[in-house]
Amino acid sequence: xxxxxxxxxxxxxxxxxxxxxxxxxxxxxxxxxxxxxxxxxxxxxxxxxxxxxxxxxxxxxxxxxxxxxxxxxxxxxxxxxxxxxxxxxxxxxxxxxxxxxxxxxxxxxxxxxxxxxxxxxxxxxxxxxxxxxxxxxxxxxxxxxxxxxxxxxxxxxxxxxxxxxxxxxxxxxxxxxxxxxxxxxxxxxxxxxxxxxxxxxxxxxxxxxxxxxxxxxxxxxxxxxxxxxxxxxxxxxxxxxxxxxxxxxxxxxxxxxxxxxxxxxx
Amino acid sequence: xxxxxxxxxxxxxxxxxxxxxxxxxxxxxxxxxxxxxxxxxxxxxxxxxxxxxxxxxxxxxxxxxxxxxxxxxxxxxxxxxxxxxxxxxxxxxxxxxxxxxxxxxxxxxxxxxxxxxxxxxxxxxxxxxxxxxxxxxxxxxxxxxxxxxxxxxxxxxxxxxxxxxxxxxxxxxxxxxxxxxxxxxxxxxxxxxxxxxxxxxxxxxxxxxxxxxxxxxxxxxxxx
Numbered sequence: 001x002x003x004x005x006x007x008x009x010x011x012x013x014x015x016x017x018x019x020x021x022x023x024x025x026x027x028x029x030x031x032x033x034x035x036x037x038x039x040x041x042x043x044x045x046x047x048x049x050x051x052x053x054x055x056x057x058x059x060x061x062x063x064x065x066x067x068x069x070x071x072x073x074x075x076x077x078x079x080x081x082x083x084x085x086x087x088x089x090x091x092x093x094x095x096x097x098x099x100x101x102x103x104x105x106x107x108x109x110x111x112x113x114x115x116x117x118x119x120x121x122x123x124x125x126x127x128x129x130x131x132x133x134x135x136x137x138x139x140x141x142x143x144x145x146x147x148x149x150x151x152x153x154x155x156x157x158x159x160x161x162x163x164x165x166x167x168x169x170x171x172x173x174x175x176x177x178x179x180x181x182x183x184x185x186x187x188x189x190x191x192x193x194x195x196x197x198x199x200x201x202x203x204x205x206x207x208x209x210x211x212x213x214x215x216x217x218x219x220x221x222x223x224x225x226x227x228x229x230x231x232x233x234x235x236x237x238x239x240x241x242x243x244x245x246x247x248x249x250x251x252x253x254x255x256x257x258x259x260x261x262x263x264x265x266x
Numbered sequence: 267x268x269x270x271x272x273x274x275x276x277x278x279x280x281x282x283x284x285x286x287x288x289x290x291x292x293x294x295x296x297x298x299x300x301x302x303x304x305x306x307x308x309x310x311x312x313x314x315x316x317x318x319x320x321x322x323x324x325x326x327x328x329x330x331x332x333x334x335x336x337x338x339x340x341x342x343x344x345x346x347x348x349x350x351x352x353x354x355x356x357x358x359x360x361x362x363x364x365x366x367x368x369x370x371x372x373x374x375x376x377x378x379x380x381x382x383x384x385x386x387x388x389x390x391x392x393x394x395x396x397x398x399x400x401x402x403x404x405x406x407x408x409x410x411x412x413x414x415x416x417x418x419x420x421x422x423x424x425x426x427x428x429x430x431x432x433x434x435x436x437x438x439x440x441x442x443x444x445x446x447x448x449x450x451x452x453x454x455x456x457x458x459x460x461x462x463x464x465x466x467x468x469x470x471x472x473x474x475x476x477x478x479x480x481x482x483x484x485x486x487x488x489x490x
Contacts, residue, residue, distance in 0.1 A: 024361035032349045104322040105338035105345050106362050263322040266278060 002011035025117035045129035052133050055080050064083055070231075074143050078227045079204050081130040082156075082220050086195075087188050089122040093171035094181050097263055104264075111260045115171050130156075140260050146228025155223025161245050162216050163168055168252035172259035175241040196220025208235060214246040268296040268319060268336065268411060268441070272328035275314055288314045289463035291328065296441055298334065298410065303452030303473070304445040305480045306462030311444035313339075315462070318415050319443065326354065334410030334435050340401060341415035345462060351382040351389075352399045356406070361409045370406040377402040377428065411441035449477040 034043045057074045095117055100114045137143040146152045170187070173180040196217040200208050211217050220238040225234040273292050276285040281451040296302055306312045310430045314337045317323045318330055338345050346355045356374050360367040375384055378398040380391075388396055404412075412433065433442075434455065446452055452459055452473065460469045461478030470476035 019360060020364060024358060027361070028347065028350070028354075028358055031354055032347065064483050101322070102345050102347075105317075106359075107321045108362055109335070204330060261324075264322075 017108055023112050023137055025113055026121055029117055029121050033035065033158065044125050048081070048088070048126050049129040049133055051084070052077065052080055052129065071142065074137070077134060077137050077143060078224055079220070081126060082159050083195055083197060084126045084221065085123060086191070088126065088167050089119055089167045090184060090188060092118045093167050094174035094184055096171060097175055097260070104165060107122050111143060112256060112262060115168065117257070119164060119167060127156070143205045146227045147231070149228050152223060152226025155226045156247070158219040158241065159216070159223060161264055162219050162248065165245060165248035165252040168256050172255040175259040175263055195238060199224070199232065200235040212237065215241045215248070267298065267354060268277045269295040269331045270319070271327070273325045274327040275318060275323070275325050286467050288359060292467035294460060294467060294469065296411065296443065298441055298456060299439050300441050301456045302442060303381060303456030303459045304446070304462060305449060305452055305476065305483050307447055310462040311465065312462060313415060314443055316415050319414055334455060337407070337409040337412045338402065340404045340411045341414040346388055346400060346403070348389040350385055352378070352380055353483055355399070356386060356403055357405065359403050365406055373406060374399070374402040375420045377405065384419070394422065394425070401429055407441065412437070413444065416443040416446055444485070449480055453477060
């Protein structure tokens with residue numbers, strides 16, 4: 001009995017320390033990245049915000065076609081930010097452990113904590129800017145209220161989940177091989193066709209079948225379903241996507257373990 | 267108690283085509299309150315040994331077990347974040363170890379004597395300033411065993427005196443592992459000594475005996 005409670009209290013202490021360490025690393029990351037001066041912490045969401053606004057304006061003015069479901073600006077706000085989740089985070093996590101090595105002298109900090117801290121910060125930053133710009137677009141009348149807020153939120157979380165696995169793999173690979181850092185932007189570029197940024201309904205059905213095998217496409221389609229509801233035809237298989245995401249997560253964690261092992265031994 | 271058992275560590279050289287063995291099956295036992303000096307020339311593996319004891323790196327073979335809390339290496343610079351200010355570095359350490367910041371920063375400001383520089387990024391510090399800050403920050407967390415990597419050697423006379431007071435008077439009951447290439451430093455602070463030479467660690471209960479071995483094995487009468 002006592003063994004059980006001891007283990008439980010040890011676990012809760014470990015959890016408390018883990019929370020403290022992640023919080024510490026998060027704050028440090030914010031200060032080193034955004035500094036204490038000028039806009040400082042505001043950059044936290046201004047940075048991706050400017051990007052999304054820029055893309056929306058570009059798409060609206062240089063390509064004034066409207067899709068059957070509304071303006072391109074409206075479409076871009078529920079599509080483009082999803083790319084930022086996995087693309088920006090990838091560039092943040094490559095070599096994250098290597099460059100933070102000096103901090104490993106503090107035994108409470110584990111190498112993977114650097115990954116988690118950067119992933120959490122990037123996801124939070126993209127999510128915050130998405131919410132801000134969505135509200136602005138809503139007030140401007142460009143966007144409408146979500147068809148189903150819960151589905152939209154779940155869709156966003158599913159994209160985050162996929163992105164987590166994806167960036168953990170990219171992060172682990174960058175530690176295992178120096179070349180990955182140099183070719184990562186190429187990998188990211190070739191991710192675009194399978195990123196779900198194009199709505200699946202405009203893809204020929206024969207091709208769509210294969211496209212939907214990529215979990216990210218399903219995640220983004222589900223997210224857009226939450227926004228457009230029945231106004232736009234969306235395609236996704238949730239059971240399949242959850243299963244693939246799960247496998248992806250497990251695989252990324254094991255690969256990360258290999259990378260950490262290699263780093264601490266060299 | 268800290269025990270190193272058959273610890274071997276090598277690093278890849280020639281782009282991974284071969285390995286340079288830095289430490290070859292070394293053994294060491296550090297009891298509570300013992301003051302150990304590790305002597306070795308540049309590149310003998312002193313800092314590697316410190317990193318293995320601190321846990322920042324893992325040995326290829328063998329085992330490092332710790333039954334007491336071990337500090338990070340008290341060395342100037344490399345454990346801290348050069349983009350952060352002295353103040354933010356202090357805050358970082360306080361957060362990691364769960365130490366009260368207000369109390370700690372008072373001590374750091376007084377000890378490091380950095381004045382307004384405490385609010386400047388460490389990258390702008392002189393070597394002496396970073397050494398003072400590093401030492402001061404290291405004193406805000408209490409450990410059973412302190413790892414000291416030449417830090418005391420870089421300061422001026424007054425700084426050395428202050429360090430000695432904090433470390434050897436106030437915390438004289440703790441275990442310490444001091445690595446240096448300077449036999450005089452080791453003789454001054456340590457009761458037991460290990461000499462690193464060609465990947466081997468030889469242990470001496472008597473400091474003078476160890477020093478004599480160090481001079482004869484390295485073949486140079488290093489004077490300082």
